Amino acid sequence: MLLTSLILGLVGVFCILDSRLLGRLNFERPLISCTIVGLILGDLPTGLAVGASIELMSLGLVVIGAAAPPDMNMAAIICSAFAILTDASTETALALAIPIAVLGQMLGVLMRTILSNLTHAADAAILQGNFRRARSMHILWGTVLYSLMYFVPIFLAVYLGTDFVQKLVEVIPAWLTDGLNLGSKFLTAYGIALLLSSMLNKSLVVFFLLGFFLLGFFLVGYIGLNITAIAIFACIIAVVLTGLKFRGGSPASANGAPVADDYDPLEGDDL
Numbered sequence: 110m111l112l113t114s115l116i117l118g119l120v121g122v123f124c125i126l127d128s129r130l131l132g133r134l135n136f137e138r139p140l141i142s143c144t145i146v147g148l149i150l151g152d153l154p155t156g157l158a159v160g161a162s163i164e165l166m167s168l169g170l171v172v173i174g175a176a177a178p179p180d181m182n183m184a185a186i187i188c189s190a191f192a193i194l195t196d197a198s199t200e201t202a203l204a205l206a207i208p209i210a211v212l213g214q215m216l217g218v219l220m221r222t223i224l225s226n227l228t229h230a231a232d233a234a235i236l237q238g239n240f241r242r243a244r245s246m247h248i249l250w251g252t253v254l255y256s257l258m259y260f261v262p263i264f265l266a267v268y269l270g271t272d273f274v275q276k277l278v279e280v281i282p283a284w285l286t287d288g289l290n291l292g293s294k295f296l297t298a299y300g301i302a303l304l305l306s307s308m309l310n311k312s313l314v315v316f317f318l319l320g321f322f323l324l325g326f327f328l329v330g331y332i333g334l335n336i337t338a339i340a341i342f343a344c345i346i347a348v349v350l351t352g353l354k355f356r357g358g359s360p361a362s363a364n365g366a367p368v369a370d371d372y373d374p375l376e377g378d379d380l
Contacts, residue, residue: 113150114268120145121186121259129255139163139185146189158199159189163206180213181206183259187266194267212262220258224251 120142127136135141140160147156167181184206192202231246321343328334328342 110268110270114264116149117146117186117190117267118260118264120149121183121263122256124182124186125255125259126252130252137182139167139181142182143185143189146186147193150190150193152193155193155199156189159192159202160185162199162203163188166206178214179207179210180217181210183213183262184209186263190263190267209266216258216262220254223254227251 124137124142124145127134136145140157140163143156143160143163144153145156147153147160150156163181163185187209188202188206191197191205192199227246227250231243234240234243234246325339325343328339334342
């Protein structure tokens with residue numbers, strides 16, 4: 110268990126440093142981090158199931174400026190490890206997601222407060238001409254503190270065992286747990302709605318609702334296909350529609366003629 114705790118703690122460090130040192134490769138997304146946990150612990154389906162559920166919950170979270178949202182990535186790693194190591198159901202593991210995410214949020218606020226002081230220390234070092242110390246404040250100590258913020262909670266949660274996590278959950282009142290579970294369902298719906306709001310416009314709403322939504326609903330309700338089969342059909346339909354739209358190398362206009370490559374819709378047409 111010690112080795113497993115160390116490895117999962119390092120996975121958390123790798124994920125938190127993704128957007129800070131690696132250039133945002135999306136390893137900090139819950140779906141990806143849970144998949145990594147599933148591969149390490151030898152239960153990929155459970156990792157994917159927990160990751161997909163927490164990913165939906167986190168779609169509605171938007172980081173603006175220095176705001177610290179609930180840390181769904183930390184919750185994803187701990188919940189997926191909890192589900193795999195205890196053979197618990199996905200629903201049981203997800204009951205821990207919101208409390209852990211809020212704990213990660215509080216740690217994030219504390220970390221940003223500390224890092225703001227490091228910025229002032231780096232400014233003072235620059236004024237003194239001590240550029241080596243200024244670089245260490247940003248690159249070394251910032252990285253170390255962010256790494257510890259993830260490594261320590263994940264290591265303790267896994268190493269102390271599921272009994273510790275279960276006792277921690279039992280301390281939480283039932284009304285609060287039920288409220289958090291209800292809130293997580295609203296977050297899932299809000300996340301999907303927020304994602305669709307950036308994709309749909311008035312001309313696509315009817316097409317989307319009557320086409321893809323009802324098509325998927327009837328495939329599940331009447332044919333009995335699972336989500337994987339529907340996703341495969343959706344990918345095939347997307348490839349076919351893309352090929353029809355961009356046949357000949359350029360998108361077709363309303364009358365079927367290809368649109369000129371140098372056409373700018375922002376420029377006024379000559380009458």
